[in-house]
Amino acid sequence: MAPTHKQVLAALQEEIAAHDRPENQHNYQRFHKEKLDQPIGLKAPVLRKISNRLYRDVKAMPVDDLLDLCDYLQNCGQRYMRMFAVDWADRALDRCRPKDFKRFENWLKKHVDNWGACDHLCCGPIGGLIHHHPELASKTRPWRRSRNRWIRRAAAVCLIVPVRKESLLDEVLKTADILLEDKDDMVQKGYGWMLKEASNVYPDEIFAYVMKNKRRMPRTALRYAIEKLPTARRKEAMKKDW
Secondary structure: OOOOHHHHHHHHHHHHHHHOOOHHHHHHHHOOOOOOOOOOOOOHHHHHHHHHHHHOOOOOOOHHHHHHHHHHHHOOOOHHHHHHHHHHHHHOHHHOOHHHHHHHHHHHHHHOOOHHHHHHHHHHHHHHHHHHOHHHHHHHHHHHHOOOHHHHHHHHHOOHHHHHOOOOHHHHHHHHHHHOOOOOHHHHHHHHHHHHHHHHHOHHHHHHHHHHHOOOOOHHHHHHHHOOOOHHHHHHHHOOOO
16 A cells, blocks of 8 residues: 555655754855755765655556656655655656646746756756657746746756757757856756767767857856867867957
């Protein structure tokens, strides 16, 4: 018999209480410019162990029930629980369907308030679902013009998984076009990272894109985008010719 939502939450809370180290909260906050409520006091390896152990109790659930549980964890008001929810949804990705995209999008819009949460969700279930169902990429296009910095960042980061798998290069370049002159450094780093990952698979196309647009690209985005290119190309891209 599957545990109830409250039982799962209580088990996670018990594990966290046993392993939480307040001294780690300062280090977690140090990586984020914005002041976060409930900074994390567990290091990533400990979180992964807890997630692995308790996922065994829920993984046999029908996928809708499991995702409902993840919704419950997302909405319980505790930052830790949102991390477990994203991890478990990602583990169940092979059973997820295109209709589940809306659920993940709601998590993004309601709960993401820092770059770590954005990237965890977008390189996890959102990016994975887009990889398996490329037509879903069209649903992320409105994100590019959102007033929310994390949603704009997500428009780029969610394409990292597909482009690593050699798909959706056109979406990558169109997304970069829209975000090209974004003033927010978190968005610049997000789309620069997307271009960097694309350069591992499409080095010629990304180099050509950077050379065409480097006068308009913020230097932060430019540096991220060219990081994996050969040295000669990086030097050419960084050269000021205006």
